[in-house]
Amino acid sequence: MSSQLLIEERSATSAHPPAFTRKPKKARITPAGVGAVLVLALLAIAWLVPFVWAVITSLKTETDAGSTPVTLVPASGFTFDAYAKVLGEGNVLTWTFNSLFTSVMITLITVVTSALAAYAFSRLDFSGRRWLYAVVIGAIIIPPQVLIIPLFYEMLTLGLVDTYWGIILPQVIAPAMVFVLKKFFDQIPIELEEAARVDGASRLRVFLTIVLPLSRAVLAAVSIFVFIAAWNNFLWPFIVTNDTALMTLPVGLQTVKSAYGVQYAQSMALAILAALPLIIVFLIFQRQIIKGIATTGLGGQ
Amino acid sequence: MTTTVQSVAAAPRQASRPARRRHRENGTGWAFIAPFGVFFLLFLIVPVVGGIWLSFTGQTLTGRGGDFIGIANYAEALADSDMWRSIGNTIWFTVLSTVPLIVIALVMAVLVGLGLPGQWLWRLSFFLPYLLASSVVSLFWIWMYNPQLGLINSFLGFFGGEPVAWLQDPDVAMIAIVVTTVWWTVGFNFLLYLAALQNIPEQQYEAAALDGAGKWRQLFSITIPQLAPTTVLLVILQVLASLKVFDQIYQMTGGGPGGATRSTVEYIFEAGFTGYRFGYSSAISYIFFALIVIVSISQFTIMNRRGARS
Numbered sequence: 001m002s003s004q005l006l007i008e009e010r011s012a013t014s015a016h017p018p019a020f021t022r023k024p025k026k027a028r029i030t031p032a033g034v035g036a037v038l039v040l041a042l043l044a045i046a047w048l049v050p051f052v053w054a055v056i057t058s059l060k061t062e063t064d065a066g067s068t069p070v071t072l073v074p075a076s077g078f079t080f081d082a083y084a085k086v087l088g089e090g091n092v093l094t095w096t097f098n099s100l101f102t103s104v105m106i107t108l109i110t111v112v113t114s115a116l117a118a119y120a121f122s123r124l125d126f127s128g129r130r131w132l133y134a135v136v137i138g139a140i141i142i143p144p145q146v147l148i149i150p151l152f153y154e155m156l157t158l159g160l161v162d163t164y165w166g167i168i169l170p171q172v173i174a175p176a177m178v179f180v181l182k183k184f185f186d187q188i189p190i191e192l193e194e195a196a197r198v199d200g201a202s203r204l205r206v207f208l209t210i211v212l213p214l215s216r217a218v219l220a221a222v223s224i225f226v227f228i229a230a231w232n233n234f235l236w237p238f239i240v241t242n243d244t245a246l247m248t249l250p251v252g253l254q255t256v257k258s259a260y261g262v263q264y265a266q267s268m269a270l271a272i273l274a275a276l277p278l279i280i281v282f283l284i285f286q287r288q289i290i291k292g293i294a295t296t297g298l299g300g301q
Numbered sequence: 302m303t304t305t306v307q308s309v310a311a312a313p314r315q316a317s318r319p320a321r322r323r324h325r326e327n328g329t330g331w332a333f334i335a336p337f338g339v340f341f342l343l344f345l346i347v348p349v350v351g352g353i354w355l356s357f358t359g360q361t362l363t364g365r366g367g368d369f370i371g372i373a374n375y376a377e378a379l380a381d382s383d384m385w386r387s388i389g390n391t392i393w394f395t396v397l398s399t400v401p402l403i404v405i406a407l408v409m410a411v412l413v414g415l416g417l418p419g420q421w422l423w424r425l426s427f428f429l430p431y432l433l434a435s436s437v438v439s440l441f442w443i444w445m446y447n448p449q450l451g452l453i454n455s456f457l458g459f460f461g462g463e464p465v466a467w468l469q470d471p472d473v474a475m476i477a478i479v480v481t482t483v484w485w486t487v488g489f490n491f492l493l494y495l496a497a498l499q500n501i502p503e504q505q506y507e508a509a510a511l512d513g514a515g516k517w518r519q520l521f522s523i524t525i526p527q528l529a530p531t532t533v534l535l536v537i538l539q540v541l542a543s544l545k546v547f548d549q550i551y552q553m554t555g556g557g558p559g560g561a562t563r564s565t566v567e568y569i570f571e572a573g574f575t576g577y578r579f580g581y582s583s584a585i586s587y588i589f590f591a592l593i594v595i596v597s598i599s600q601f602t603i604m605n606r607r608g609a610r611s
Contacts, residue, residue, distance in 0.1 A: 032516060033417065040412045040419070043405075044426040047484065050441045051429070053452050057444065070455040109340075117337035126330025132338075139345055143545050143593055145566045146586045149573045150352035151344065153360075170344045178337065203329045232434040234548045235566075239574065253436035254552055264444060271440040278432045 058082050058268035065264040082265035083273070092273050094245060095252035100277070102167045102237070102248060103230040109172040110226045111219060118181035119207050123193070133182075139175040145235065152239055166240045167248065171230055177222050184218045185211060224285060231278055249274045356583035363577065374584035384585055386560060387568040388592070390475070394550075394564060395543035397479045402539050403532065406487050410494035411524060424495075428488035435485075435548035442481040443468065443553055468554050471561035478550055478562055485549070486542075490535050497531040498524070533607075537600050544593060565589045 056072065057065050061081060064074035086092055120126070121133045151170050152161070160166035192214075193206050201209075212219070234250045241247050247255065253274050260267040331338075356374055359366035378384050413423045430438065445452050446467035454464040467477040501524065509519050547566035550556060556563030556571070563571075569589065573582035 033415075036412050036415055037417055037419075039408075040417065040423055043409060043412075044423055047426045047430065049452065050445055050484065053445065054441050066450065068449060070450060070452065113337035113340060116333045120330050120333035124326045124330040124333060126327045126334075129330065132334065136341065139341070141594065141597055142345070142349065143590065145545050145547060145569065146590045146593075147345070147348040147352060148570065149579050149582045149586060150348035150355055152573070153355065153579060154344075154348055154351060169340065173337075173340050173345050175341075203326070203333070207333075228432065232432075234435050234552075235570075239570075250434040250436040253434070253440065257436075257440065257552075264447075264450065267440060268444060271437045275433050275437045278434075279429065282429075282432050 054268045054271055058265055058272050060265050062263055062265050065268075066262055082263075082269035086266050086269045086273060091244065091252060091256070092249075092270065095247055095249045095274075096277060098164075098246060099231055099248040099250075102164060102171075103227050105164070105168045106171045106230040107223050107227045109168070110174050110177060111223050113172065114174055114177040114222070115181055115212070115215075115219065116207075118178045119185055119211060121178070122182045122185035123190075124203065136175045136178055139173075140179065144170075148235065148239055151236075155240055160240075162241055162243045162246055164246065167237050167246075170236060170240075171233065174226060177226065180222060181215075181218065184215060188214055227281075228278065249277075352583045352586060355580050356587055358580045360579040360583075361577050362574075362579060366580070370580070374581050375588070377581065378584050378588055383560065383563075384565075384568060384588070387563050387565045388589075390561070390563055391544055391546065391565045394475060394479065394482075394546055394562075395540055397475065398482050398543050398546075399536065399539045401479070401483045402487055402490055402543075403535055405483060406490035406494050406535070407525075407528070407532070409487070409491045410498055411520065413491075413495060414498040424492075427491050430485050431488040433485065436552060438481060438485045439549055439552035442477075442484075442549075446477055446553075469558055471558045474554050474558060474562050478553060481549055481553065482543075482546070490539070493535060494528065494531060497528055501527045533604055537604070540596060540600065541593065544596065565592075 059078040059080070059082070060074040061076050061079055064071070064076055067075075117136075121129060121136075147170075155161050155166050155170075160169070188211060192210055196206050196210055232250060233248075234254070237248045238251045238254065241251060244252070244255070253270060256270070257267065260270070357369055357371060359368060359370050359373075409423075409427050413420065413427075417423075433441075444450075446454075448454060448464055448466050448469070451467075453467065458464065465473060468474050505523050505527075506519055509523055514522065545566055546564045547570065550562050550564050551567050551570070554562045556567050565585070566589070569582050569585050572578050572585060576582070
């Protein structure tokens with residue numbers, strides 16, 4: 001949670017998206033340059049190997065995957081059998097849907113409630129604002145892991161164990177996001193809102209028609225990170241779901257892991273299938289970043 | 302100042318007006334806060350307070366033993382060698398993981414920042430693992446570490462090395478977990494370093510080049526000092542994140558072999574959901590929380606002192 005804060009702060013405070021602003025300089029071919037490429041290539045290979053190895057394994061027959069010596073190209077050729085088997089069991093699709101549904105709900109609720117609260121902390125004058133904000137900021141330090149026992153006990157009392165809401169609700173509080181959004185709202189020139197206020201627009205109207213459209217970039221950044229965190233969250237959904245039909249992908253994967261035992265090809269196919277949705281989302285998100293650079297580049301002139 | 306200038310007759314009105322003006326938006330303000338506030342109260346404040354209460358009871362999952370038993374849980378925890386071992390493991394993991402997670406990220410960012418060809422490939426390979434759920438990462442690496450069929454032992458065998466039981470040998474299991482963790486999360490630190498790197502003014506390098514400073518000199522005299530604030534922040538965040546380790550350990554070794562990799566969060570989880578002792582588990586949670594608070598406060602104290610000196 002706290003580590004996500006940084007990236008958002010950056011995208012919130014700087015007009016340029018991080019990491020993609022400066023065009024790469026043209027490097028001349030020098031011994032040092034060749035050395036740098038070599039080190040980079042070695043690092044990249046080291047980082048890609050576990051992926052590639054998982055893909056290769058998933059495309060083998062179980063016999064080939066489980067035989068020694070280990071080979072890159074299997075004796076009986078590549079096959080999609082493992083994927084067919086894993087998908088045929090049906091659970092993966094259910095878990096993907098559960099992950100998608102809970103993550104979208106968590107993102108929606110978190111962003112809407114955090115943005116409203118952040119706007120109030122930034123602009124509205126009400127009694128108790130200061131101490132309330134202090135409490136919210138102080139809450140950033142509380143590790144969610146510390147609350148698993150009392151939260152589970154609370155879910156038992158509310159009858160929310162093994163329900164979607166049981167997965168969703170405890171994940172919608174993100175004090176760090178309130179902080180990021182408040183910092184952003186603080187920077188919006190107050191004159192923009194005052195003009196509308198003089199014309200008699202309500203606070204909600206000002207918020208919806210003036211503030212939100214100006215905050216699209218930061219809202220997108222917050223949404224993306226809340227979504228990724230929710231999609232990948234393991235501990236809480238693992239605790240609150242026992243029903244296989246309600247599990248999210250990470251939880252489902254962990255619970256069937258031992259069932260696959262020595263079926264290495266299938267277990268890798270399962271891992272790849274679970275990894276795919278977010279990788280696809282990331283590739284789409286990347287394109288948006290590039291688009292963002294193009295528009296800010298034009299707007300900056 | 303202004304009140305002394307104003308006439309005495311206007312004084313009563315002046316006195317009541319600032320108070321009203323100060324809180325003129327109570328209704329709207331609380332309405333905006335309400336949705337967040339309700340969730341904050343229900344799913345943060347209630348469990349925080351509830352956890353403190355539970356930690357003073359003998360509550361179990363079955364619902365029995367909810368009576369107040371004073372500090373018995375805390376006394377038991379402080380004498381529990383398994384808890385201390387889990388704290389030791391957690392600190393050991395934090396020390397082992399933080400250094401490579403910072404250093405490798407810095408090396409990656411500096412190399413990618415040189416602007417060599419293949420930018421897209423470098424960024425994607427280093428950042429991609431960060432997008433994976435812990436369960437996927439664990440499946441990948443359990444397979445990599447497989448003693449007979451794993452790629453790592455095959456690689457070692459190719460060079461005549463003996464196979465290592467990475468996740469089954471208590472001496473190397475923690476190292477194996479750290480390697481997996483570095484692979485998984487270094488991409489985030491890398492991206493932050495890369496962003497910071499690109500905020501260093503180009504003129505500094507140009508000036509240094511004019512003064513005859515070579516690339517290495519520029520790296521140590523400009524790049525690394527300019528990245529110092531980022532490094533400090535990353536260390537702070539990394540230490541706090543590493544102390545909360547649970548997922549990959551639970552999934553890859555289950556805390557084993559023989560408790561050699563069991564982290565504090567895992568011990569909390571096991572006391573609560575394997576031992577069904579909610580009260581005892583809550584007490585350990587708050588001891589752990591105290592540890593986190595102490596670490597955070599000391600980090601910020603050190604940072605402020607350094608900031609004040611420079």
